[in-house]
Amino acid sequence: MPSPLNDFTSLVLEINGERRAVAFPSHHTLLEVLREECGLTGTKHGCELGECGTCAVLVDGRPVLSCLVLTAEMEGKSIETVEGLAQGNELHPLQAALADLGAAQCGYCTPGILMAAKALLAERPDAERKDIEQALAGNLCRCTGYHKIVEGIEWAAAVMRGEDAEPPHHVLYGEPEPAAAQVPVSAPGAVSEPAPNARLEPPKGQNG
Amino acid sequence: MASETARTQPKPTSRPDSRPTSERPAPVTPEPRYIGKSFRRVDGRAKVTGATLFADDLAFPRMCFMKLVRSTVPHGLIRNIDFSKAREVEGYLGSITGADTPVPFGILPVSQDEHALCPDKVRMVGDPVAAVAAVTEDAAVEAALAVEVEYQELATIASLEEALATPEPRIHDYPKEGGNVHKAVSMEFGQVEDALAGADLVLEDVFFYEGSTHLPMEQHAAVAVPEDIDRLTLYSSTQTPHYVHRALAKVLELPPSRIRVVACSNGGGFGGKSDPFNHEIAAAKMALLLGRPVKISLTREEVFYCHRGRHPVLMSMKTGFSKDGHILGQHLKTALDGGAYGSYGVASTYYTGALQTVTYKLPAYRFDGVRVFTNKAPCGPKRGHGTPQPRFGWEVQLDKAAEKLSMDPAKLRLQNLEEPGRTTANWLQIGTMGLRRCIEAVVEGSDWSTRYGNLPAGRGLGLACGSYLCGAGLPIYWNHMPQSGVQLLLDRSGSVAVYCGEAEIGQGSDSVLAAITAEVLGIELADIRLCVGDTGFTPVDLGSYSSRVTLMAGNAALEAAQRARALLAEAVCDLLEIAADHLVFADNRVFDSSDPENGMSFQEACVAAEAKFGTLSTVGSYIPPRSPGKYRGAGVGPSPTYSYTAAVIEIEVDSETGLYRPVHVWIAHDIGRSLNPVMVLGQVEGSVYMGLGEAMMEEQAYRRLPAKYSSSLVHKHPSMLEYKSPTFLDMPPVTSYLIEDPDPEGPYGAKEVGQGPLLPVMPALANAIFDAVGVRIDQVPIQPHMILRALAAKARGKAARFGPSSFPEIDFGEILHVPTPEQGGDGRSIDDYRHKLRSGMRSASGTMTTREEALEKHGKLTTD
Numbered sequence A: 001m002p003s004p005l006n007d008f009t010s011l012v013l014e015i016n017g018e019r020r021a022v023a024f025p026s027h028h029t030l031l032e033v034l035r036e037e038c039g040l041t042g043t044k045h046g047c048e049l050g051e052c053g054t055c056a057v058l059v060d061g062r063p064v065l066s067c068l069v070l071t072a073e074m075e076g077k078s079i080e081t082v083e084g085l086a087q088g089n090e091l092h093p094l095q096a097a098l099a100d101l102g103a104a105q106c107g108y109c110t111p112g113i114l115m116a117a118k119a120l121l122a123e124r125p126d127a128e129r130k131d132i133e134q135a136l137a138g139n140l141c142r143c144t145g146y147h148k149i150v151e152g153i154e155w156a157a158a159v160m161r162g163e164d165a166e167p168p169h170h171v172l173y174g175e176p177e178p179a180a181a182q183v184p185v186s187a188p189g190a191v192s193e194p195a196p197n198a199r200l201e202p203p204k205g206q207n208g
Numbered sequence B: 001m002a003s004e005t006a007r008t009q010p011k012p013t014s015r016p017d018s019r020p021t022s023e024r025p026a027p028v029t030p031e032p033r034y035i036g037k038s039f040r041r042v043d044g045r046a047k048v049t050g051a052t053l054f055a056d057d058l059a060f061p062r063m064c065f066m067k068l069v070r071s072t073v074p075h076g077l078i079r080n081i082d083f084s085k086a087r088e089v090e091g092y093l094g095s096i097t098g099a100d101t102p103v104p105f106g107i108l109p110v111s112q113d114e115h116a117l118c119p120d121k122v123r124m125v126g127d128p129v130a131a132v133a134a135v136t137e138d139a140a141v142e143a144a145l146a147v148e149v150e151y152q153e154l155a156t157i158a159s160l161e162e163a164l165a166t167p168e169p170r171i172h173d174y175p176k177e178g179g180n181v182h183k184a185v186s187m188e189f190g191q192v193e194d195a196l197a198g199a200d201l202v203l204e205d206v207f208f209y210e211g212s213t214h215l216p217m218e219q220h221a222a223v224a225v226p227e228d229i230d231r232l233t234l235y236s237s238t239q240t241p242h243y244v245h246r247a248l249a250k251v252l253e254l255p256p257s258r259i260r261v262v263a264c265s266n267g268g269g270f271g272g273k274s275d276p277f278n279h280e281i282a283a284a285k286m287a288l289l290l291g292r293p294v295k296i297s298l299t300r301e302e303v304f305y306c307h308r309g310r311h312p313v314l315m316s317m318k319t320g321f322s323k324d325g326h327i328l329g330q331h332l333k334t335a336l337d338g339g340a341y342g343s344y345g346v347a348s349t350y351y352t353g354a355l356q357t358v359t360y361k362l363p364a365y366r367f368d369g370v371r372v373f374t375n376k377a378p379c380g381p382k383r384g385h386g387t388p389q390p391r392f393g394w395e396v397q398l399d400k401a402a403e404k405l406s407m408d409p410a411k412l413r414l415q416n417l418e419e420p421g422r423t424t425a426n427w428l429q430i431g432t433m434g435l436r437r438c439i440e441a442v443v444e445g446s447d448w449s450t451r452y453g454n455l456p457a458g459r460g461l462g463l464a465c466g467s468y469l470c471g472a473g474l475p476i477y478w479n480h481m482p483q484s485g486v487q488l489l490l491d492r493s494g495s496v497a498v499y500c501g502e503a504e505i506g507q508g509s510d511s512v513l514a515a516i517t518a519e520v521l522g523i524e525l526a527d528i529r530l531c532v533g534d535t536g537f538t539p540v541d542l543g544s545y546s547s548r549v550t551l552m553a554g555n556a557a558l559e560a561a562q563r564a565r566a567l568l569a570e571a572v573c574d575l576l577e578i579a580a581d582h583l584v585f586a587d588n589r590v591f592d593s594s595d596p597e598n599g600m601s602f603q604e605a606c607v608a609a610e611a612k613f614g615t616l617s618t619v620g621s622y623i624p625p626r627s628p629g630k631y632r633g634a635g636v637g638p639s640p641t642y643s644y645t646a647a648v649i650e651i652e653v654d655s656e657t658g659l660y661r662p663v664h665v666w667i668a669h670d671i672g673r674s675l676n677p678v679m680v681l682g683q684v685e686g687s688v689y690m691g692l693g694e695a696m697m698e699e700q701a702y703r704r705l706p707a708k709y710s711s712s713l714v715h716k717h718p719s720m721l722e723y724k725s726p727t728f729l730d731m732p733p734v735t736s737y738l739i740e741d742p743d744p745e746g747p748y749g750a751k752e753v754g755q756g757p758l759l760p761v762m763p764a765l766a767n768a769i770f771d772a773v774g775v776r777i778d779q780v781p782i783q784p785h786m787i788l789r790a791l792a793a794k795a796r797g798k799a800a801r802f803g804p805s806s807f808p809e810i811d812f813g814e815i816l817h818v819p820t821p822e823q824g825g826d827g828r829s830i831d832d833y834r835h836k837l838r839s840g841m842r843s844a845s846g847t848m849t850t851r852e853e854a855l856e857k858h859g860k861l862t863t864d
């Protein structure tokens, strides 16, 4: 049986604007080469079968499922991953918005969603909610229920259009309790700091 | 604006007051800096930059790769394993089998029925029979495929009915009663027969709740790094590093002090990463044998075999009501299809009964439950653990009762509400109870009073409620130690390190710890570093399950931070010559509350304290209050307090096709107090999403292959494409209300939010379908053909319903009678002593006897 080690490809990839030479088994996908050869583990995988969207990266600006493309076909193409989104230490507006809204809970779907959203907004800066939902329909997220992600993308889109936008109050704090329903139970308002757990011993010795 | 600096930190809300002190101004009470504010979670930046390291992102020098050889038959004896072809694969390093891991393990002390690699018998397709390691992952895959295993097949058991009817062959050789019943329980609180006999309306329903799986986006992965022949570290995607630590020590037969388990950030858990797993233990064993780091990353298909998700449950529910709509008593029977292993199943069985009593007053209650073994991936805890199934039945049945009694479903619920501070019939202690406000909020928000029952045909509204634990009152194994511990380390730099064994699974537990610590010490989140989920360095926290972390680890952090503040205050008082209780810690300063100019920076305070006391460290820990229930089985259900939720769903149903679509969800959650509202909302919305998935489409279902293939029992669709889950396009708008009524048990009054909001979703959807088209669907997921069948039955004048028709005859064993608080009971069963004698070995169950009984029996504190 021929050794698999003989069947490898070497080429130059351009990732996040940086060119680098890589060698890899010829059948390896872009997902594998990004994560294993290039050390760019920001791109995630949830199925390796093109079913979850977690591995999305941009190839020449278009979202692509990196688990489904062979790296050998990537020569001369421009690849963008989540690691290339921030400018220096400054987060991309999409990143900042998703972070601020808690739209990355476990954060595992987040890189794929950020890349898909970036491609959408590049094409349609005025994307509306239904466009966002459509563009991201192939990205599954099990944590968020999707709303915070959509709201984050809307907010970032507004910022990228140069608008002085803030997320609506209900996005950050929920709908105010309807007045008719308000029943005073115990004193709300200012935080009263709770007493230490009374069932436990008080601190012993100087360092508790 | 969404720039990098926007709202990362809330603006400081108090500044030192510079008025002259001669006026003796009123003391400054600083506004909370973080608590109650929607701040960016502490791991937010790492998660949007791809910097967060999940287990599969780790790499170590000389790391090799492992794959498991998994059973292709659902039930059989292993006759032979042949590695000869695998050894030929270039890069092959070694292999192990069940002979290398003979010690059984399992999450519950009472169900030690799993092996890292099956020694002699396989119980499901996907059971691991061998592990092979190789230099590359490709080679490991190839070598694993080249391993040849011979099985002697046994008859398979595919369903609850088959398990009940087929005592032989047994899937496990326990319990001693024989057959394929894993656990049977029967208990009665008060006189249910009498209550039902005196009722004006008795409803008897049979419901079925299909199993579903967690489907975390991250597939499980683990890396074992050996440090010596008898010492190692395991990095894993686990919600419960402490329990993995215990299982590793047991199976590897090493002192726990030689093993360190690190929970990496989990890419979602939902209960699916709460068991110790065979692949974790096999990787550790392999690493010790090979003397090099070993990584295993599961494929999506393998994650379906790990499962531990929602149990399929068949339920019978018989409830009596007075004609004015008071609930008089209930008899609930549940039958759980447990799959191939015990997992949390004994606890799951009790959970299908335990929380029926905490929402509405239920003066008399009987619960019978049974769990069976089948040759399928084992079920366990998924978001809501055992409670969504009976909650579905209960809330649908209440809707039916309202219909029969011609009462508004909201009014029926409001007039039966359980009360804060009461002890339920099954001896659960209610804390604060915000369900009234929750119901009122969603009723108001959805304009229920004018729209319910009055929408055009095909449109409907449905209401349902739910409640969940804020942490299980008892640990999984008996002990008198804290359930959560936090240690703080402060030094002259003014930085504060927080050590805690909790696992960040996306729910935001790191942010809870950091915010509480920062709030108490008056510093910023950026001044805090966290070390979590590391059994080698952090105080034990039992893990991220049962919605316990905010309350338990939060209270431990609060205590540790208050102790640290007391130390700093003592040192600062000496220097500033003011009384400690006049000091304020805020805005990175420590100052006189009446004279804010008189103070110093937090860092200077640390210097003063380090000079006065030496190295600065404090600890805090949390033990839940004791529950009043003392009967056998009283260990499942108690919690320091309970969260409550109400939801209204509006739906649109096409009665031609049966297709339907939720149009809007209003949901109100009694959170006690939101520590971070935007993160609380994320949990609420995520729960609605997951609940809709279960209600509408998700199924962890099996089928037998046609005989011409193998008659094998296989998972219907172990892939993400065919296991249907809601996408961006399927989520309806959600209006969320956070109902705040601070609970004295919670840190700053906080209760849980990770699981509770899922509970009302499924029944609210079913109830909305009834309002829309007048048919009852008594099972989930609700599929269009079910609606059509029910509509057709209705048109023929038959019962306008789709659902299971009957509940089988089941022997639930001897009934335990427990007088209720209202009957003057003391929390024990009347036949306590007799029962204990007869049930013999079964009372060795860790979770199922009371703490007192266990301690009495062992005569000492136990750690095992």
Ligand code: FES
Pocket: A044, A045, A046, A047, A048, A049, A050, A051, A052, A053, A054, A055, A056, A065, A066, A067, A068
């Ligand atoms: S890993 Fe799931 S689509 Fe690529």
Ligand code: FES
Pocket: A103, A104, A105, A106, A107, A108, A109, A110, A140, A141, A142, A143, A144, B217, B267, B268, B506
């Ligand atoms: S944030 Fe966890 S899967 Fe999306």
